Amino acid sequence: MVKSLSKRIGNAVILLLAVLVLNFTLIHIAPGDPVEVLAGEMGGATPELLAELRADFGLDQPFHVQLFTYLGNVLQGNLGYSFYYDKPVTELIFDRIGATLLLVITALLFALFVGTALGIASAQKRNSLLSNVVTLLSLAGFSAPVFWIGIMLILLLSVALPIFPIAGMATADEPEGNFAYILDVVWHLVLPALTLASIYLAFYSRLSRASMLEVLESDYIRTARAKGLSRFLVVYKHALRNAVLPVVTFAGLQFAQVISGAVLVETVFAWPGLGTLAFESILRRDSPTLLGILFFSAVLVLVVNIVVDIAYRIIDPRISAK
The missing domain is CATH 1.10.3720.10 (MetI-like)
Known part of the structure; x- marks a missing residue:
């Protein structure tokens, strides 16, 4: 049973990694801009403020940079910071x-x-x-x-x-x-x-x-x-x-x-x-x-x-x- 359990845990870790990559990719290519949603909640924002928000959230980086940054944070137990609630996820x-x-x-x-x-x-x-x-x-x-x-x-x-x-x-x-x-x-x-x-x-x-x-x-x-x-x-x-x-x-x-x-x-x-x-x-x-x-x-x-x-x-x- 110990050998079987170790194998299941190893497979689970690989599956979790695949889930992380797939979820991040799907959400990244989905339509909509979180910064524009935040701007709408604030009643509007200038282009400069929108660019500053994107830089703060790391959304101005290429996709692969965002992905590897996210995976590295998850491995450290950090699931990120909520855009809307302004709290750790x-x-x-x-x-x-x-x-x-x-x-x-x-x-x-x-x-x-x-x-x-x-x-x-x-x-x-x-x-x-x-x-x-x-x-x-x-x-x-x-x-x-x-x-x-x-x-x-x-x-x-x-x-x-x-x-x-x-x-x-x-x-x-x-x-x-x-x-x-x-x-x-x-x-x-x-x-x-x-x-x-x-x-x-x-x-x-x-x-x-x-x-x-x-x-x-x-x-x-x-x-x-x-x-x-x-x-x-x-x-x-x-x-x-x-x-x-x-x-x-x-x-x-x-x-x-x-x-x-x-x-x-x-x-x-x-x-x-x-x-x-x-x-x-x-x-x-x-x-x-x-x-x-x-x-x-x-x-x-x-x-x-x-x-x-x-x-x-x-x-x-x-x-x-x-």
């Missing part, structure tokens, strides 16, 4: 990453456990009402755009039935650091997490159902039943471990999609995370902030995939032996 990211991780992890865990439980339950009773309901909800979850689900939940549970707050992460006048504040954050988290989890809940329920159906037809399951073992032991001791392997694999692979989906969800619910910061950075052509967010997201995805690979080997000892 690292500081901006760490101010917002907590909110995004709270949303993403909550949504992913909810979708993973609830979806898997529904899929396994429906697999045991193929033609039951539960199985048909899970299939119907899965199709609905796959078909509906995540932002539309968010808007519908707001209209239903925040406007028509004022149960949950419409936007934000906490009530503005709520003090931090106490139990009431934690409850307030949880109350604000419900709708964004449900919205983000809806698509992946449908996916995991279908995947776990199909995987469990396949495992239940295996020879070793028929042997366990022939020995007189209870249905609980057959399903949850012998079949479950093999049935969840595809679910665990896709959970790691889809972590990047969950983060990208969080951009839309955070925008709909005004959730103060990296998604909202990325959206604002795109509008304002704040390329250092956007590059920092993309790089940090890539690091998160790679770390999660390595953790999933380790978990996969723990769940299935046959892989650990290879």
Whole structure:
């Protein structure tokens, strides 16, 4: 496992370097000038001031000089300085990453456990009402755009039935650091997490159902039943471990999609995370902030995939032996 982990980390470093170069190139060739955006925010600027700003930000340098300067700064742990917020990008990211991780992890865990439980339950009773309901909800979850689900939940549970707050992460006048504040954050988290989890809940329920159906037809399951073992032991001791392997694999692979989906969800619910910061950075052509967010997201995805690979080997000892 140590040898495999070292190889994965080495590949991850190479991939991160490629991501840095690709992101920098794409943002560099994208239309728009951050200096002109800043000038517009200031109400206008003279050509001399525009030239001075470009020199201060290093935008007057050739592309290859900007690229190598950026790569050198990243290797030193410096993600640059925000054009718009006038702050280090690292500081901006760490101010917002907590909110995004709270949303993403909550949504992913909810979708993973609830979806898997529904899929396994429906697999045991193929033609039951539960199985048909899970299939119907899965199709609905796959078909509906995540932002539309968010808007519908707001209209239903925040406007028509004022149960949950419409936007934000906490009530503005709520003090931090106490139990009431934690409850307030949880109350604000419900709708964004449900919205983000809806698509992946449908996916995991279908995947776990199909995987469990396949495992239940295996020879070793028929042997366990022939020995007189209870249905609980057959399903949850012998079949479950093999049935969840595809679910665990896709959970790691889809972590990047969950983060990208969080951009839309955070925008709909005004959730103060990296998604909202990325959206604002795109509008304002704040390329250092956007590059920092993309790089940090890539690091998160790679770390999660390595953790999933380790978990996969723990769940299935046959892989650990290879």
